[in-house]
Amino acid sequence: MASTSAPDPAIQEILDFWFGMNPQDWFMGGPNQDKIITERFSHLVEKARLTDELDKAWTSTPAGSLALVLLLDQFTRNIYRVGNHPEPGLSFSGDAKALRVASQAIAKGYDRQMQKDNASKMLMGLPFRYFFYIPFMHAEDLAAQVACGALYEVMKQELEVSKAKREAEGRAETEEEKQVGEAINAGVDFAKKHLDCILAVGRFPKRNEPLGREHKEVDKEWLEKYPDGF
Template identity: 30%
Template structure:
């Protein structure tokens, strides 16, 4: 049976910061093979004990927020446990358990807020990164601001529409055709440099 320590050892030590955001079929398959059954158990509510300790809750958040994005890339299933991760992240932040994890791994407490299609969560993510990641938060902050900008503009992430079976409206189509999220990031970088 996979333990919280197994999740943290794999994601924080074995994969590490250089691999966290890499797109790799090999990594996706490795996560699917190693953690799918545990993710499914957690989705069904069988890992509640992971929510009672600062390190275990971090493992739970990674399992429910990060791993599905790898296991189910380009599928609606990639977002199916976001609400579980978001609830756990809010609990951990309220208890200040996030502050017991060193940067840059601390960012995983804030990513469920960044992945939320709720503007209040987006604003909170930015506050958390600014306040609680002073050493390594610059890149995370850039992406938090980009996510917030998309939610401000559209109220949702248009690049999820196809995977979630949502209709794409004309302004969203124009945004997707113009480069979508990558364009938003570049525009923010340009503003920051000006």
């Protein structure tokens, strides 16, 4: 009988840490969160970023794929925080690989599987699906941005189907269902803003300085128009 190796315990550690925190801290965490992530996970981020050591074993499961995406797409932004790290360009150094891992995972249905497997947890498991899509939003690539918008629109359509079913049953919307709807609509809106930037500029101008890129005139015009943009 062929033996199957047990999952790397680091996978569950990453997921428990990330999805155990206050959702506001995913995108608005401060120096303390950056410090914790650096201390606990920087060795794994470096391994994921610079080697293929984790790739085969981790990408063979939905949970492992999501954990790898988080290391490459989220934890890099904490560890190499722009404004706080001497090499801020490293914040984006895992993006290309994160997009590749996320694309392969979605093709296998891992995004939906993770939501289903965690449906009893926060927001009916939505965040476990949501974070597979963020690498598309982070990509300075038009095709990836179009795909990102489509992925969020699918979730919005599913939300409308659920709403129609609920109304047909005469059932009131729960607070959690309301929060899920708000999260999906926010994702759709945020995806559109990223797409608009790539359509207009072709890249995210706020990355120019940390990446050592020269500002073009179109970059300057965009930042003047949208100072809180990307």
